[in-house]
Amino acid sequence: MTSIDIDAPGTSQLLVGNEAIARGALEAGVGFAAAYPGTPSSEILGSLAQVAKNAGIYAEWSINEMVAMEAAAGASFAGIRALAAMKQNGINVVSDFLANLVMSGIGKGGLVLVSCDDPSAISSSNEQDTRPIAQWLDIPLVEPGDFQEAKDMTKWLFDLAEELGTLCMLRSVTRIAHARGNVKLGKLPKKQHKAHFDQVHDLKNVMPTTLMPVPSSLRHYFLHVKIDKAREKFESSSFNRYVGPDKADLMVITSGNCWLYSQDAVKALGLENRVGILKLGTLWPMPEKFIRKHLGNSQKILFVEEIDPFLERSVMEIVANLPSSSPRPTFYGKRSGHINAYGELNPNMVIKAISNILLLTYQPRDVEYSKKAEASAKSNVPERSMTFCAGCPHRATFWTIKNAIKLDGRGGIVTGDIGCYSMGLGPAGFFQVRTMHCMGAGAGVANGLGKLGQFGFDQPVLAVVGDSTFYHATIPALINGIYNQSKFILVILDNSATAMTGFQPHPGTGITAMGEPTQAISMEALCRSLGARVEICDPFDLKSTTATLLEMMSEGGGAKVAIMRRQCELLRAKKEKPPYRVYVDTEKCIGEACGCDRLCTRVFLCPGLTWDKKVGKSKIDEVICNGCGVCVDICPQGAIVREAA
Amino acid sequence: MTKKRLMRDPLNLIITGVGGQGNVMISLIIGNTFVRDGYFVTIGETYGASQRGGPVMSHVRISKKTQYSPFIPDGCADIILGMEPVETLRMLGRYGNPNVITIINPRPIYSIDVTGGNAEYPDLDKLLETVKELSSQTWVINATEEAQKMGSPMFANAILIGALVGSGVLPLDKKSVGPVLRETFPKEIEANLVAFNKGIKLVRS
Numbered sequence: 124m125t126s127i128d129i130d131a132p133g134t135s136q137l138l139v140g141n142e143a144i145a146r147g148a149l150e151a152g153v154g155f156a157a158a159y160p161g162t163p164s165s166e167i168l169g170s171l172a173q174v175a176k177n178a179g180i181y182a183e184w185s186i187n188e189m190v191a192m193e194a195a196a197g198a199s200f201a202g203i204r205a206l207a208a209m210k211q212n213g214i215n216v217v218s219d220f221l222a223n224l225v226m227s228g229i230g231k232g233g234l235v236l237v238s239c240d241d242p243s244a245i246s247s248s249n250e251q252d253t254r255p256i257a258q259w260l261d262i263p264l265v266e267p268g269d270f271q272e273a274k275d276m277t278k279w280l281f282d283l284a285e286e287l288g289t290l291c292m293l294r295s296v297t298r299i300a301h302a303r304g305n306v307k308l309g310k311l312p313k314k315q316h317k318a319h320f321d322q323v324h325d326l327k328n329v330m331p332t333t334l335m336p337v338p339s340s341l342r343h344y345f346l347h348v349k350i351d352k353a354r355e356k357f358e359s360s361s362f363n364r365y366v367g368p369d370k371a372d373l374m375v376i377t378s379g380n381c382w383l384y385s386q387d388a389v390k391a392l393g394l395e396n397r398v399g400i401l402k403l404g405t406l407w408p409m410p411e412k413f414i415r416k417h418l419g420n421s422q423k424i425l426f427v428e429e430i431d432p433f434l435e436r437s438v439m440e441i442v443a444n445l446p447s448s449s450p451r452p453t454f455y456g457k458r459s460g461h462i463n464a465y466g467e468l469n470p471n472m473v474i475k476a477i478s479n480i481l482l483l484t485y486q487p488r489d490v491e492y493s494k495k496a497e498a499s500a501k502s503n504v505p506e507r508s509m510t511f512c513a514g515c516p517h518r519a520t521f522w523t524i525k526n527a528i529k530l531d532g533r534g535g536i537v538t539g540d541i542g543c544y545s546m547g548l549g550p551a552g553f554f555q556v557r558t559m560h561c562m563g564a565g566a567g568v569a570n571g572l573g574k575l576g577q578f579g580f581d582q583p584v585l586a587v588v589g590d591s592t593f594y595h596a597t598i599p600a601l602i603n604g605i606y607n608q609s610k611f612i613l614v615i616l617d618n619s620a621t622a623m624t625g626f627q628p629h630p631g632t633g634i635t636a637m638g639e640p641t642q643a644i645s646m647e648a649l650c651r652s653l654g655a656r657v658e659i660c661d662p663f664d665l666k667s668t669t670a671t672l673l674e675m676m677s678e679g680g681g682a683k684v685a686i687m688r689r690q691c692e693l694l695r696a697k698k699e700k701p702p703y704r705v706y707v708d709t710e711k712c713i714g715e716a717c718g719c720d721r722l723c724t725r726v727f728l729c730p731g732l733t734w735d736k737k738v739g740k741s742k743i744d745e746v747i748c749n750g751c752g753v754c755v756d757i758c759p760q761g762a763i764v765r766e767a768a
Numbered sequence: 769m770t771k772k773r774l775m776r777d778p779l780n781l782i783i784t785g786v787g788g789q790g791n792v793m794i795s796l797i798i799g800n801t802f803v804r805d806g807y808f809v810t811i812g813e814t815y816g817a818s819q820r821g822g823p824v825m826s827h828v829r830i831s832k833k834t835q836y837s838p839f840i841p842d843g844c845a846d847i848i849l850g851m852e853p854v855e856t857l858r859m860l861g862r863y864g865n866p867n868v869i870t871i872i873n874p875r876p877i878y879s880i881d882v883t884g885g886n887a888e889y890p891d892l893d894k895l896l897e898t899v900k901e902l903s904s905q906t907w908v909i910n911a912t913e914e915a916q917k918m919g920s921p922m923f924a925n926a927i928l929i930g931a932l933v934g935s936g937v938l939p940l941d942k943k944s945v946g947p948v949l950r951e952t953f954p955k956e957i958e959a960n961l962v963a964f965n966k967g968i969k970l971v972r973s
Contacts, residue, residue, distance in 0.1 A: 137803040269835050302838035303811040383837035469839040487843035488865040499898050500861020504854045505887035507879035512820045724883040730821050733878045746921045
């Protein structure tokens with residue numbers, strides 16, 4: 124609702140964490156921003172792209188995170204402040220470049236990397252913690268403890284990166300990135316960006332940006348000099364603070380969203396006078412002196428952090444280096460089992476950990492009420508499994524894949540990838556998908572399976588991938604499959620958008636992040652240019668798509684491509700009215716008496732189709748149905764009717 | 769409606785329903801209104817993979833004093849705005865307490881587990897009875913039904929916002945919510961204002 128370029132310094136706005144980060148970049152005078160969409164990071168670039176023209180900056184959706192980071196570094200080398208943003212998986216994609224970027228150093232323009240982690244893997248294939256990567260590659264790392272800090276830290280990080288001459292990283296998590304809170308705005312700079320790549324380097328940054336014949340080990344030494352300087356800066360940072368009594372019964376050491384949970388927990392327990400909180404904002408390098416100063420606040424220390432015991436290990440390392448005469452506190456955290464080493468945390472878990480350590484009982488609600496409420500919910504609330512939206516083309520695609528594999532009869536295998544269609548692992552995609560790892564892995568794994576003919580393997584292999592993922596990471600695997608003649612079908616589910624993350628455009632859409640028309644890269648022309656057989660199918664045409672897949676499975680030769688082309692239903696529904704009015708002809712639907720075993724509601728599982736228990740027949744839920752009309756073709760009785768709307 | 773204080777600080781409001789119904793929109797409108805009135809607001813959303821068809825909740829935490837975390841601790845909801853019946857009960861089970869106030873839209877949305885025959889949707893009348901037993905005060909607002917009469921089930925959102933504001937449980941009034949509504953629905957503002965007023969009327973009747 125609030126545009127991130129609103130010129131209202133001093134006012135408080137309700138911003139999503141990602142918008143706060145974007146606003147911080149704007150206040151810092153960022154000139155160049157690049158990203159690949161990935162939950163929970165997408166709104167950073169999304170909101171910057173929206174205001175880019177007005178703000179006089181450049182923002183792009185890059186083909187993948189690697190290119191995004193490299194492009195941002197290019198801008199930094201030419202003196203422009205630049206930002207790259209990605210989810211935790213993207214950090215893996217970009218890590219090879221990062222390991223070399225820290226050696227070269229950045230240009231005159233501050234360069235900031237934002238990583239948004241997803242504890243509990245709410246929208247991810249894993250819940251990887253990216254903090255250790257900063258430590259591993261020696262990248263100064265900060266983590267905002269609320270929405271205000273998300274903005275303020277981002278702004279500050281550009282200055283820091285320029286001062287140190289190295290890339291700086293901000294780590295956020297879903298509960299900051301996708302939560303909303305108050306942010307008091309600062310001023311927007313009236314800065315003219317002027318880009319120039321300096322051929323003769325300014326040696327202020329210790330290492331020039333171009334490759335010079337300086338031994339890597341020497342560059343590594345200079346990197347350590349930068350990290351020592353970062354540590355000095357962090358020692359006095361106001362993003363690190365202690366709140367609580369001078370002598371506490373327990374001290375919590377925490378950072379990020381867990382700082383908010385820790386405060387909630389201390390308040391809920393009424394322990395403000397007994398429990399202190401050491402809140403860290405600068406995480407790597409650790410502000411050792413600052414931490415040592417506060418270690419004596421309590422004999423008991425609880426680490427409250429999600430996923431890896433990053434703070435726990437780092438503080439223990441500091442304690443290990445204390446003189447032997449120093450008192451040793453008792454540590455509680457992941458090692459002791461007081462805090463989970465997997466999944467995200469919440470205030471309840473922190474309340475429980477503190478109560479356990481201090482031997483307190485906590486009862487937020489009446490016991491009798493609690494029993495009754497829990498029992499009622501348990502016995503009355505049905506499961507709500509994830510599924511494709513009503514009218515989603517992926518449901519139709521998986522239906523054709525399922526039927527083609529069945530007709531083929533050799534036990535065809537589907538390898539999966541990252542996107543909405545990952546739900547093909549479950550009932551939404553009729554349990555067709557067998558593997559799911561990272562972006563592009565489906566086609567990679569298919570390459571191996573498709574070469575096993577000499578070992579007696581004759582199962583057809585289908586690799587499903589979305590359109591955006593195709594451009595991101597699948598093209599090399601397809602080339603490999605053609606070059607090495609691996610027998611698989613690359614099934615591209617082309618719904619014209621990066622749908623799962625919020626419909627961002629990609630190279631196939633012909634539109635840029637900033638809304639400009641551009642040259643669309645045709646996936647079929649690209650695949651054909653590689654020599655692949657390419658078939659374009661409409662997944663809603665169930666019969667002909669099934670026949671095409673079946674025929675392609677029986678054909679010999681290397682990798683082939685089937686493009687399932689149908690726009691994402693949510694995108695279509697935003698622009699136009701439903702194409703059909705769909706209803707069940709209750710005369711024709713014979714319910715359980717039909718031999719179909721409730722194919723529409725029990726197997727096809729479109730949420731727009733429901734079962735009317737009272738009359739024992741299928742029914743369309745008009746609130747949910749998007750009017751795609753595909754279910755008409757699956758009913759053996761012809762009882763579902765579509766009329767042009 | 770006169771300006772009042774929060775009945776508790778922080779005030780913990782849960783908006784719940786099924787992905788796609790519009791709970792994010794409601795939380796934004798309420799949240800923005802409070803921020804403009806000078807409050808701290810934190811909103812935690814279920815988002816992402818459960819965007820469509822899954823159980824969703826927004827935790828809205830409002831305070832005059834400080835920024836709270838985006839999670840309401842278990843058993844600590846003050847108000848639950850339920851856009852779907854079983855999802856309302858799901859929230860009461862975890863966040864309810866004897867003082868909780870509930871506004872509920874009684875229109876069920878069946879999950880694929882229910883339509884597929886792997887789970888049972890409870891009897892609606894009994895379900896509403898249970899919700900009333902677990903709440904100190906309950907308003908049943910036929911928001912979807914009324915919205916469909918207006919031509920689109922999406923008007924249920926504005927009806928429910930009207931009901932929430934009209935119930936008087938929040939220190940908000942038409943005057944403060946109106947401008948935010950206008951900014952949120954610039955194209956269909958007239959219809960949404962009709963829906964909003966309808967919600968106020970329903971909750972007071």
